[in-house]
Amino acid sequence: xxxxxxxxxxxxxxxxxxxxxxxxxxxxxxxxxxxxxxxxxxxxxxxxxxxxxxxxxxxxxxxxxxxxxxxxxxxxxxxxxxxxxxxxxxxxxxxxxxxxxxxxxxxxxxxxxxxxxxxxxxxxxxxxxxxxxxxxxxxxxxxxxx
Ligand code: ZN
Numbered sequence: 001x002x003x004x005x006x007x008x009x010x011x012x013x014x015x016x017x018x019x020x021x022x023x024x025x026x027x028x029x030x031x032x033x034x035x036x037x038x039x040x041x042x043x044x045x046x047x048x049x050x051x052x053x054x055x056x057x058x059x060x061x062x063x064x065x066x067x068x069x070x071x072x073x074x075x076x077x078x079x080x081x082x083x084x085x086x087x088x089x090x091x092x093x094x095x096x097x098x099x100x101x102x103x104x105x106x107x108x109x110x111x112x113x114x115x116x117x118x119x120x121x122x123x124x125x126x127x128x129x130x131x132x133x134x135x136x137x138x139x140x141x142x143x144x145x146x
Pocket of ligand 1: 036040041063064065066124
């Protein structure tokens with residue numbers, strides 16, 4: 001394993017142990033849950049959207065180290081962005097994980113790129129992002145995603 005890979009693995013373990021923005025937004029304006037039965041990951045993503053801005057992005061639930069680290073990194077990356085910038089970042093991140101997409105501009109999120117070698121784990125990394133997307137698309141009503 002390269003030193004860079006070791007560093008990335010440590011970043012994932014750190015975020016798993018001490019996830020950022022873990023809990024629920026207050027007040028909740030947007031809300032969605034995501035489940036990955038293959039792994040047992042189950043999360044709820046809650047948002048406080050004021051105007052076009054993501055004032056709060058939080059997640060709660062349980063799952064593996066990859067899924068929890070992804071939630072921690074996602075909430076940190078999206079907090080404070082406009083909804084359109086957040087959706088564009090989400091698209092770039094999903095493209096990065098699903099192909100040989102570039103990690104340019106993804107910062108710490110690129111730490112999750114290691115899962116590309118393990119297709120079964122990609123869903124662990126994308127779960128909270130899909131839930132975020134579902135929460136925005138639902139326009140402020142609780143929804144469920146598979
Ligand atoms: Zn998982």
